Amino acid sequence: MEIDPFIFRLSIFILSIFVGYYVVWSVTPSLHTPLMSVTNAISSVIIVGAIIAALAGNSVNVFNISSIFGFLAISLAAINIFGGFLVTQRMLAMYKKKKKDK
């Protein structure tokens, strides 16, 4: 008997929920805003699907109805990836410890 690959993906999914649960509880509350912006950025890994959709058209015609949706999704996800990571970077750079000499 073979196991459906779906079951493997489901296992990864369920285990990741648990990993996420414990990792996120360990995030310090003062960093909850950067947490949201960084989760925003990483969820845009959906760009992977967008790239496949965009390049899947036949080589004669780059733009067809389904690849256009792919191209649009690439731009949307790219806004998020660049915007999300950069704004997180900007916020995290502001978190400073007390200066000793003061």
Next chain:
Amino acid sequence: MLSANLSAIFYLISGVLFILALRGLSSPETSRQGNFFGILGMIIAITVTFLSIGNFSNGFIAVLIFLLIGGLIGAYIAYKIPMTAMPELVAGFHSLVGLAAVFVAIAAFLNPEAFSLGSPGNIKLGSLIEMSIGAAVGAITFSGSVIAFLKLQGIMSGSPITFKGQHALNALILISIIVLIFYLCSTQSSNLFWILIGVSFLIGFLIIIPIGGADMPVVISMLNSYSGWAAAGIGFTLENTALIITGALVGSSGAILSYIMCKGMNRSFFNVILGGFGATDQSEQDKNREQRPVKSGNADDAAFLMKNASSVIIVPGYGMAVAQAQHALREMVDTLKKNDIKVSYAIHPVAGRMPGHMNVLLAEANVPYDEVFELEEINNDFVNADVAFVIGANDVTNPVAKTDPQSPIYGMPVLDVEKCKSVLFVKRSLSPGYAGIDNDLFYNEKTLMLFGDAKKMTEDIIKNIS
């Protein structure tokens, strides 16, 4: 061209890097490294996708162009956005993730061969279910986030919009989504697919309009969670582990944040989602409000009190950010510290418009993060502090939450400000806060009200101390 197994390994690596990115946020010291891991994971995922397609024809250039356009817009926004506008930004970004999920699902539905999911009109059943769930959740995320964005930006009124039969209508639409997915799977009809997306847009819109402005922290966290589940749904369709792992991480992260926010307000999740809070009968409360005496003072009195204190706790709220008083506040604290007064900041979980918002605003004003404390960490210190300086906060200090079971905020965790030897309360007027209830602290004999603009008042106090 990369083999399917090898690319799967790389996707797994980028998934692990994303986990490390979140792990890094457990302390500010490791957080920057964590963000770097996240960027690395993203680069790996995108590169592997290109390599596994191996189709470097003219389409590749077009992909790069679209990537660059999006990237430039994103980078521009990231550098320009003021920190007070973070909630709007995050809501806006959520809507983009949702819309991208919808677009990818549409592309997969129109051209399933590209993802090896079957042929149009004959898509594998499992994939069809996954992509319709991905599309529906994505659409809900999109329209919900757009409404949240409009409310936060002030384009749309923050007051809840309710009408008769609202809950019944929402329930009906949710059931119709399930029925639609069922029929879509048995008929493979593209019309049903479009209707499903349309109806999902509609429900996202309807779910968010009844929720008031004060509940936006919960809404943003909830939409954060939705965007994760949408990504996971698409991840199942595309059989991509990086997407499945990320979707699960983001989904649970948003869910935890919503839970923390609900607990901070002592309200159940359903209570928030069903909405209408803040629409309570204001006029009746106004009638019942007796005229009570209030002590009010000026910057000189405040400066005198604080100069003679040995420890001061600052309680900032969103009003401080609205008045742009955070820099002036930090200057005031610097002056106090020069006079050997111990100063710390107390932050309530729902201070600000999104989780952790106040911390970012203080960090921007160069307040060291080790002087900023969460409610549980600092609440016992109020007893020993000489002065509590409340600036822009209101409901989160209201002792009624501990004493009056009739109060709508009863049971909400509040900062024990009234235990301080004296309380300074910077506020424009005696008007009630978001919860629409009177704050007992105003009338406490220890309290000195400082009426005026938060920024101006703080600057005046600085002048009087030095």
